[in-house]
Amino acid sequence: MSKSRASGSVASIGYASGPLFFLSVDAVAYMPSGVADEEAVRLRAALTSAAESVATLMQSADEEAAGILEFQIAMLDDESLSEPAFAAIAAGANAADAWSDAMADEIQGYEAAEDAYFRARSSDLRDIAARVLRKLSGVAELAPPQGAIIAGKDLTPTQFLAMDWTRGGGIVLKAGSPASHVAMLARSRAVPMLVGVDSLEAANGDLVLLDAEHGSVVVGPDAEAQRAFMSASAAHRDRVQHAQLRVRDRAVTVDGVAIDVLVNIAEPADVRSLDLASCDGVGLMRTEFLFGHGLPDEATQYAAYRTVLEWAGDKPVTIRTVDAGGDKPVPGYTLDETNPFLGLRGIRLSLSRPDVFRVQARALLRAAVHGNLKVMFPMVTIARELAEAAQLFELEAKGLAAAGIPHRMPPLGIMVEVPAVAISPEGLAAAAFFSIGSNDLTQYVMAAGRDNNAVSMLNDVRNPAVIALIGQVARFGAAKAIPVSLCGDAGGDPAAIPALLKAGLRSLSVTPAQLPLAKATIAASRAMDPIDGAA
């Protein structure tokens, strides 16, 4: 008999076996020495050791993470940060209390900042505060053995990045959400991960079999459980290998329906190592990367769009105008709103800032001559928004024509992510195409935030209400000859693909890493309902 079993939802598909490693709880018990000099020595040692740990972490971090860690090191090295703590120690406080109080003041200063970017730094300071406290209490840095299955309530992206995943391993979380940042990291590095695992009865070091395909964990497996795991994981490995061999094949369902499978990219660099033959084009090119550092000029945008269009040749490239706002703030552009997901984001923001939107329109119009460009607008809710955006493109095209600059008007389509559009798409029949943004559509239909772990169970694209709306949009598109595609996370999720095909979708856009399994899933699915033959 196996010791115990538990189940959860799959956040990153795959199999792993290894010793269980529970993340330590943050409750820190510090034993004061009672001597001021000794407390000061301890705090100094903890600060040095914390800075060293961050420096070690920095060696393997990518550029973006390194920037954050460098800031943390600079803070730890700065005596101004610890001065109030040392003063409190001299006045009789113990090192842990003195440090906690000093940092609480510092954190509060950042939390009170008007600027969202300075406010966000409070999380860095919390990270610094906790790290030094752990050093003070002698709690070791998180260092699970290689290949361990990490278990805990939740896992932060920093913790994930601090771990060595080169020798396998997996993640089993009690809380957590498949939409969280750490789940995205796990998927991109192929680390198997389950979330929502409630009742894991196990001890540190127990052998655990993690099946993050069907969503189960076996602790202390018996011979039979081991055999079942070996055969399921081998079958999965074969499927992945097989899928990779056939990634250049056109995706066709069991009942013979060809499905377009395109890719979602976040920046031109994403296509550099991608085999053009493995996809049917770019279904979504995001442009937020251009706005990472304020507002980009026309030449920068034009060069980026042109790179991808030239890479794709004749295949379509759908570029989305900047989708800032919501959870994607852009300094100097987005507003600080109390409810940003229901605020001025996507096309709403673009239309409110024609000075910025015009520049993007001109860059797109000029880039259009270099390939098969389509342009789509995010967060369109009513017909007037599409009309105004189209008008702005017309105006810029006229300007370019007058100046004798080569350009072309691309088909202008919309993202379908606001429930109003999915419920009555006829209002937006003027769109050249529809691309369903299933992430936002799901969170708006289910009234459950994407990154909120507490409601992750509700944030389900396979809920009948969401599928019904997707089906309605697909049928409307088919009736009016408006192409319909889907570019949300669901498009690449093997668990969601069959339902999306049954709902009538014939075009999906997925991340490049998801191409092989998405195509293999399509090849094993039916597009038509076998009972009544309806799409």
Place this chain on the structure above:
Amino acid sequence: MKDTRDLAEAQVLITHEVGLHARPSVKLTKLAKGFAARTALALHADGPWVDAKSIVKVMATKAPKGSTLYLRAEGEDAAGAIAALVDLVRRDFDEVGAHVEVKG
């Protein structure tokens, strides 16, 4: 050893999009530390002045884009320190191509 010849001052407009943010602050304090001169900065001509070598103090000014940075240095290489700091701010702290968080 105070000597009026070893004082330098300047003011420069912050044009960097997010202002004196984490990475720019790290660069600025690192650069300041490379000089022997005591360096200080402020958001107003009459202060309050903070140590330009302290990341904690510099970040705490929370200087947004469009603010004028007043710089002051005192010591042997004061003029060089001020010139280098002004140049860094004018170059927008060499910050290009940073990322925003991008999700579906």
